[in-house]
Amino acid sequence: MVKLAAKCILAGDPTVGKTALAQIFRSDGAHFQKNYTLTTGVDLVVKTVPVSDTGDSVELFIFDSAGKELFSEMLDKLWESPNVLCLVYDVTSEQSFNSCSKWLEKARSQIPGTSLPGVLVGNKADLAGRRAVDSAQAQAWALGQGLEYFETSVKEMENYEAPFHCLAKQFHHLYREKVEVFQALV
Known part of the structure; x- marks a missing residue:
């Protein structure tokens, strides 16, 4: 059994639900906060995630970053050397x-020069009547960028x-590939 640690950047515009997504994930769906203050800088959420079919786990260090441009200079340091990316948008925007x-x-x-595995998350899927971004369009864009696509509703606690x-x-897969390369060299 291997326990790995991965730095995950949570990125997207303000008010798309990044903080709500991170918080509900950390609390296993036990805590949906209706009112959030705008993230200024970065909040850190840490959670161990079992990797299915392996017995291994990955401790995700999720850097929930401010979506405002005002804070982008500060993000540069905090975003150094990410392992995975969780990109979030609001399906109504x-x-x-x-x-x-x-x-x-x-x-x-x-x-630079390294692949960054990641996911694109369309949040607020419960607001179907106000949807502005077609699922197929978002999925096609994600695939074109090498990202997996998910839709969630943090409010309804769906797919978070x-x-x-x-x-x-994804991170575990990269780790296994590196181990195999290393073992082939020995």
Whole structure:
């Protein structure tokens, strides 16, 4: 049994639900806070995620970062050397979806020449009547960027764990590949 640690950057525009997603994941769905204050800087959420079919686990250090440009200079240091990325947008906001390209570029610039595994999360799926971003469009964009796609409703506690389990599995897969390369050299 192996326990790994991975630095996860949680990125996206303000008010897309990044903090709510991190908090409900940390509390195993036991805690949905209706009112949040705007994240200024970074909050750290730590949770161990079992990797299915392995007996191994990944301790995710989830850096929940401010979505405001005002704080972006401060993020550069905190975003150094990420292992995985959780990119979040609001399905009712086309602007938040369009901003994902900028957030993805910023995260990938922290580790030039290296692949950054990640997920794209469309949050607030419970607001179907106000949807502005088509699921198929978002999924196609995610796949084109090498990201897995998920839709969640933190408010309804739907699918909030899936993106993090996927990130743990992606990180574990990279670890296993590196171990195999190392063992082939020995």
